[in-house]
Amino acid sequence: MITQFLLGGLDRRVNVVLALILAVAVVVPVLHLALPPDNPFHVPNYAMALFGKYLCYALLALSLDLVWGYCGILSLGHGAFFALGGYAMGMYLMRQIGPRGVYGDPILPDFMVFLNYKELPWFWYGFDMFWFAALMVVLVPGALAFVFGWFAFRSRVTGVYLSIITQAMTYALLLAFFRNDMGLGGNNGLTDFKDILGFPVQAPGTRAALFAATALALALCFWICSAVTRSKLGKVLVAVRDAESRTRFIGYRVENYKLFVWVLSAMMAGVAGALYVPQIGIINPSEFDPANSIEAVIWVAVGGRGTLLGPIVGAILVNFGKTWFTSALPELWLFALGALFVVVTLFLPKGVVGTVRQFWRERSERKAVAVAPIKPNPEPEPAE
Amino acid sequence: MSLARTSFTHIVVLVALVVAILAAGLGLARAQTDLKPLVDALGTGDFDSTEEAINGLAASGDPRVADILRALEGRELYLRKDDQTVVRSDGKGREPEIFDPLSGASLGTVKKPVLDRISVNNKIRRAVQAAVGTLTLRSPDADVRRSAALAVLKTREPATIPALDSAIAAETDEAIRTLMVGARGAAVLNSDAPDADKLTAIEEVQGLDARDAMQILTQYAGAPGEVGPAAQAAMDDVKFTLDAWSAAQNVWFGVSLGSVLLLAAIGLAITFGVMGVINMAHGEMVMIGAYVTFAVQELIRTSMPGLFDYSLLIALPLAFLVAGAMGVAIERGIIRFLYGRPLETLLATWGLSLILQQLIRSIFGAQNRQVGNPSWMSGSFDIGLMSITWSRLWIVVFAICVFFALMAVLKKTPFGLQTRAVTANRPMASAMGIRTPWIDAMTFGLGSGIAGIAGVALSQIENVSPNLGQGYIIDSFMVVVFGGVGNLWGTLVGALTLGVANKFLEPYAGAVLGKILVLVFIILFIQKRPRGLFALKGRAIEA
Incomplete structure (x- = not known):
């Protein structure tokens, strides 16, 4: 049944995107590993980390688009799910350091020795096993999203109210994770990682594998998202987005649909965070900053919400711009980012991908009109 | 005879006088000599005898004693080993000058090894x-x-x-x-x-x-x-x-925090509550108000220092005008194109807040700016065991004034009437001849202007930096949502409740955890009452 469901998500457009992502997953690591450093096509070390980061952000944007673009839930707290996934992975990586830390304690990570912990806090147990950590990467954000969503959707908190309390949620987590007695590294977070699954994280081979894994995860999530949005469930989600009360009156349990897609999205964000941490080499509470979550929203808006390709394109475009600006014109970056928010909402509400698609559709419609003068039924526009 | 008797009488009187003078002189000398052994006893024996000597000195009631004892405590008294007398010296150099502790007269200099400092314990x-x-x-x-x-x-x-x-x-x-x-x-x-x-x-x-x-x-x-x-x-x-x-002090701290929250949130209560516009750049209006204060103070400092005490009063209308004008410009330039699309408004104003922050950073620099307290706002006073700083007190008073002034504007002026009419039913208000776009711009300007004067007040207790506003935006939204959107009384109650709750949680849970608890509480509260404490009653099913 699941295969049938997933296969239902495939069509020509999805196939093309999937093939593209998979090609990236293969080609970039090969260029990194196989070519000598003086070859112009060689992908250097820093670029691997950078591209890997872009792909993680793309996955985060994709998960955000699933709830915002298809269900009308504007989350200003998706960074929290991302960071929680990251922390779960970070805890695994900390446990893998073992006795190689500065203080050489076989069990306790350095910061715990520093803060005079005598034994491992209970929630650190199990994180020495990869499968457990991997499970937590999806379960912890999923559980938080479930509890949060269960309350919020049941009491029909919608629109800007929901946005604001998601922002409050990530803000509360930011404050919580800054505390040293949380047992998660406080201000400094988790860093100084050595191994993942027995391979050194800094080694070129590991980097290439992590990059490929990120691209694969992105492809898989893209596939799942397109399956969800193309199914009957997806149609209900769009109905909820466009007319929530009407959908409820027809007889759908709106909150259950919302809860499902919300939890799924949070889990994807968690995976993105988990892949982000070993490539960047650090996770600290600033990932919970509400500003980060809202920046993710603009990636989706730039790419085009309600199109699954859009957030991927948007995340990569905006972050490429950020990399370029912060090195070339650092004091202008915030102006550019701010202007992007204003310009996109005012002049490009459909985003890049949405606008291009509309352009093509109109062109083909004009052609169709030129061939046969009978006007076809236009596709209904999604209401705001 | 009479002469002789007279001279005899004279002699007697004279002798008596001389005796009296001598006796008085002797008495004085005795008092002085009485203290001398006591002073010397300070240095000769163990701690017990020193203490005895101290008590003896104190009992003498001589005004010079206090000075000597302070010198002892300050470790300036030494025992001169060659004649076992106590002398006073600062003990500096190889041959310190020594003084008589009672008269203060210099006794010349001695070699250091001759002196032994009198030790002092608790x-x-x-x-x-x-x-x-x-x-x-x-x-x-x-x-x-x-x-x-x-x-x-x-x-x-x-x-x-x-x-x-x-x-x-x-x-x-x-x-x-x-x-x-x-x-x-x-x-x-x-x-x-x-x-x-x-x-x-x-x-x-x-x-x-x-x-x-x-x-x-x-x-x-x-x-x-x-x-x-x-x-x-x-x-x-x-x-x-x-x-x-201590409970009273906590209430005061809470009221003080609540009034700060009220100031920051009340402008938002208008733009968000009355107009339904999410203005993420609201915090930046507060920040601009604080920078206006800074600029005014700089100007006063350089050109007319005598006016420094009035700098805040000068800054208030200026901050209102600058922030209000910004608000009108934002409404006309961006927000009016986005009515009915609250989520997009949120994003656009967020972008605007980034631009404004960076703009201020480019003009004034990223570091904190010093805004001084006028003399009437500095210092503090005590009520019982409570300590109240003047600046906090003035901010509470100011917040209340702003609240009631705003209330009066909305309830008593034609402009307020039109604003409320537009809020209640836009098409109907328009049909009655109210220029709704103009009302929108003015209302947004009013909300922003109030954020500006909040900035003047906050500049007195906060660091004035480009990030000043960002710290308040989430708190302000919480206050407005908690109190009930579209209701100023709700904002007042919400701000004070959250302020007091925060300060009462702090001693038990710590500042950060207390804040987290308040946030979680609000999140849960919104689940229970999605329209806040004082919800406006209406028939709309969609938000």
């Missing part, structure tokens, strides 16, 4: 303080008497009781007498007086500052006989007072 220090205290208890200067009484209170030396008794009898200042009586009580408790005396002493101690009384009483709570339970009972009394004051 017991000696206490004895010195008690002695100096009793010596100055009857000073004509009230401030000296007060500090003397405090010094004696600290020592709790039973030897000071007689001195205290006479001082209490002579004291005219009520507050100082209470202090002396308390000090006497403390000394009695510390002595081996009978229980009956100690019971009165406990009552006397209760008259003291609650914190001092607590500290003294704790030591006798476990004492045998009647004293222990009595002290315990007194302690419970005092503890109650202390708790009450």
Whole structure:
């Protein structure tokens, strides 16, 4: 049944995107590993980390688009799910350091020795096993999203109210994770990682594998998202987005649909965070900053919400711009980012991908009109 | 004969006079010689004999003693080993100059090894303080008497009781007498007086500052006989007072935080509550208000320093105008294209806030800017055991003024009437001839302007930096949503509730955890009442 469901998500457009992502997953690591450093096509070390980061952000944007673009839930707290996934992975990586830390304690990570912990806090147990950590990467954000969503959707908190309390949620987590007695590294977070699954994280081979894994995860999530949005469930989600009360009156349990897609999205964000941490080499509470979550929203808006390709394109475009600006014109970056928010909402509400698609559709419609003068039924526009 | 008798009488008188003068001179000399051995005794024996000498000196009542004893405490007294006298010196250099401690006359210089510094331990220090205290208890200067009484209170030396008794009898200042009586009580408790005396002493101690009384009483709570339970009972009394004051202090801190929240949120209550516009750049309006204050103060500092005390009053209307004009420009330039699309408004104004922050950073620099307190806003005063800073008090007063002024504008002016009409039913208001776009722009300007004057107030208690506003935006939204959108009273109640709740949680949970708890509480509260404490009643099903 699941295969049938997933296969239902495939069509020509999805196939093309999937093939593209998979090609990236293969080609970039090969260029990194196989070519000598003086070859112009060689992908250097820093670029691997950078591209890997872009792909993680793309996955985060994709998960955000699933709830915002298809269900009308504007989350200003998706960074929290991302960071929680990251922390779960970070805890695994900390446990893998073992006795190689500065203080050489076989069990306790350095910061715990520093803060005079005598034994491992209970929630650190199990994180020495990869499968457990991997499970937590999806379960912890999923559980938080479930509890949060269960309350919020049941009491029909919608629109800007929901946005604001998601922002409050990530803000509360930011404050919580800054505390040293949380047992998660406080201000400094988790860093100084050595191994993942027995391979050194800094080694070129590991980097290439992590990059490929990120691209694969992105492809898989893209596939799942397109399956969800193309199914009957997806149609209900769009109905909820466009007319929530009407959908409820027809007889759908709106909150259950919302809860499902919300939890799924949070889990994807968690995976993105988990892949982000070993490539960047650090996770600290600033990932919970509400500003980060809202920046993710603009990636989706730039790419085009309600199109699954859009957030991927948007995340990569905006972050490429950020990399370029912060090195070339650092004091202008915030102006550019701010202007992007204003310009996109005012002049490009459909985003890049949405606008291009509309352009093509109109062109083909004009052609169709030129061939046969009978006007076809236009596709209904999604209401705001 | 008569001449002889006369001369005899004269001689007698003369002799008597001479004797009297001599006697007086001798008496003076004796007083001086009396102190001399006591002073020398300070250095010759062990600590016990030193203490004895201190008490002897104190009993002499000589005004010079206090100075000598302070020198002892300050480790400026030395024993001269060659003739076993005590001298005073700063002990600097190889051959320090020495002075007679009583007369202060220089005795020339000696080689350092001849001098032996008189050592002082805590017991000696206490004895010195008690002695100096009793010596100055009857000073004509009230401030000296007060500090003397405090010094004696600290020592709790039973030897000071007689001195205290006479001082209490002579004291005219009520507050100082209470202090002396308390000090006497403390000394009695510390002595081996009978229980009956100690019971009165406990009552006397209760008259003291609650914190001092607590500290003294704790030591006798476990004492045998009647004293222990009595002290315990007194302690419970005092503890109650202390708790009450600390609760009052917490309420005050809470009200103060609440008024800051109110100032930050009240402009938002208009733009978000009345107009339904999510303005994420609201915090930046507050920040701009603070920078206007900074600019005004800079201008005053360089051109007319005499006006510094009025700088805030000058900054207020300016901040209102600058932030208000910004608000109108934002509404006309961006927000009016986005009505009916609240989520997009949120994103656009967020982008705007980034631009404004960076703009201020480019103009004024990223570092914190110093905004000074005018003289009438600096310092603090005490009410009972509470300490209240003037700046906080003025901000509370100011917040209340702003609240009621805004209320009056909305309820009593034609503009307010039109605003409320547009809020209630836009098409109908438009049909009645109200220019709704103009009202929108003005309302947004009003909300932003109020954020600007909030910035003037916040500049007094916060660091003025480009990030000033960002710290308030989430809190402000919480206040507005908690209080109920579209209701100013709700904002007032919401701000004060959250402020007080925050400050009451702080002692138990710590500042950060307290804040987290408040946030979680609000998140849960919104689930229960999605429209806030004071919801507007309406028929709309969609938000």
